[in-house]
Amino acid sequence: MQELKKEVQAEIAGKKGSIYTLQFDDLKVWLQEEGEPSFRADQIFYWLYDKRVEQFDEMTNLSKSLREKLSSTFSITPLKEVAKQESVDGTVKLLFELEDGNTIETVVMKHGYGNSVCVTSQVGCRLGCTFCASTLGGLKRNLEAGEITAQVLASQRALDEKGERVSSVVVMGIGEPFDNYKELIGFLKVINHDKGLNIGARHITVSTSGVVPKIYDFADEKLQINFAVSLHAPTTEIRSRLMPVNRAWPLDKLMESIKYYQETTNRRVTFEYGLFGGVNDQVEHAKQLAELIKGLKCHVNLIPVNYVPERDYVRTKREDIFAFEKTLKEAGVNVTIRREQGHDIDAACGQLRANEGKKK
Numbered sequence: 001m002q003e004l005k006k007e008v009q010a011e012i013a014g015k016k017g018s019i020y021t022l023q024f025d026d027l028k029v030w031l032q033e034e035g036e037p038s039f040r041a042d043q044i045f046y047w048l049y050d051k052r053v054e055q056f057d058e059m060t061n062l063s064k065s066l067r068e069k070l071s072s073t074f075s076i077t078p079l080k081e082v083a084k085q086e087s088v089d090g091t092v093k094l095l096f097e098l099e100d101g102n103t104i105e106t107v108v109m110k111h112g113y114g115n116s117v118c119v120t121s122q123v124g125c126r127l128g129c130t131f132c133a134s135t136l137g138g139l140k141r142n143l144e145a146g147e148i149t150a151q152v153l154a155s156q157r158a159l160d161e162k163g164e165r166v167s168s169v170v171v172m173g174i175g176e177p178f179d180n181y182k183e184l185i186g187f188l189k190v191i192n193h194d195k196g197l198n199i200g201a202r203h204i205t206v207s208t209s210g211v212v213p214k215i216y217d218f219a220d221e222k223l224q225i226n227f228a229v230s231l232h233a234p235t236t237e238i239r240s241r242l243m244p245v246n247r248a249w250p251l252d253k254l255m256e257s258i259k260y261y262q263e264t265t266n267r268r269v270t271f272e273y274g275l276f277g278g279v280n281d282q283v284e285h286a287k288q289l290a291e292l293i294k295g296l297k298c299h300v301n302l303i304p305v306n307y308v309p310e311r312d313y314v315r316t317k318r319e320d321i322f323a324f325e326k327t328l329k330e331a332g333v334n335v336t337i338r339r340e341q342g343h344d345i346d347a348a349c350g351q352l353r354a355n356e357g358k359k360k
Contacts, residue, residue: 018146143175234288
């Protein structure tokens with residue numbers, strides 16, 4: 001308990017961080033240190049995640065003194081909506097300004113099974129994937145767990161007006177989640193907690209571009225959360241061209257870590273595979289991909305890429321997309337083509353943020 005106390009104090013020392021950063025047990029410790037009964041944590045989580053209040057004064061069954069302590073130590077919502085785009089297919093893209101003036105994106109997607117929220121984990125990204133708008137300005141900073149959680153809460157508040165709820169969460173927005181591992185895990189534990197947002201682990205997906213050491217750590221967490229890998233190439237040569245992260249952790253090392261993950265968790269892996277015209281989208285590439293993932297319990301998600309003006313990749317021809325899919329299926333690979341959403345708005349990850357930055 002003493003170690004937890006020090007960790008909590010370190011998190012909040014010298015700043016007024018978002019209360020969404022605190023996990024349930026951390027909040028209980030903070031309350032005890034403030035001379036408050038630990039059962040208040042249940043009440044506070046209820047107000048935060050069930051009632052979704054935005055002011056501590058709205059927590060009417062707490063004493064005035066406790067509300068004042070909370071208000072002087074924490075903020076609730078660290079996000080300010082500065083832009084919103086809505087697609088004809090129901091996709092909503094939100095641009096939020098953080099308290100330090102940086103901006104991030106969140107996307108709400110409507111599916112037949114419910115509403116999925118795609119959250120951002122960093123302000124920018126340092127990995128430099130050559131097809132991605134998120135990397136254009138480099139990495140500004142990591143997000144705190146509370147700033148990631150606040151994106152889900154903001155999305156849920158918007159859905160509250162329609163009588164709907166967030167049914168699933170994907171960590172595939174701006175940034176590399178495993179490059180912000182500690183805050184990522186804290187976020188996952190808050191939204192999965194039965195007193196938090198209570199989103200089931202099997203309705204949460206985390207995607208990585210291949211930060212190999214953290215894949216081993218994630219495997220050892222033994223979470224029931226879905227795991228996706230942005231692969232995008234069947235050979236290390238092509239992958240290094242598309243994704244500089246492959247130079248730090250080459251494809252063979254990445255595949256070793258994925259096998260370890262599967263052996264440790266016995267869970268399926270999803271491979272995200274963006275199709276880039278003339279680069280990685282031919283039948284020969286499909287055959288190489290099938291050989292690379294042979295023997296793994298996996299699913300391949302083919303993604304016809306969105307055009308990004310700052311990048312020079314072209315869209316794969318329709319017939320090539322289906323030929324690629326057919327080749328994988330013939331090799332026994334479980335594969336689907338991702339349904340396009342938000343095609344009439346700034347659909348590419350980081351594109352709305354980049355375009356708003358240009359306007360400023």
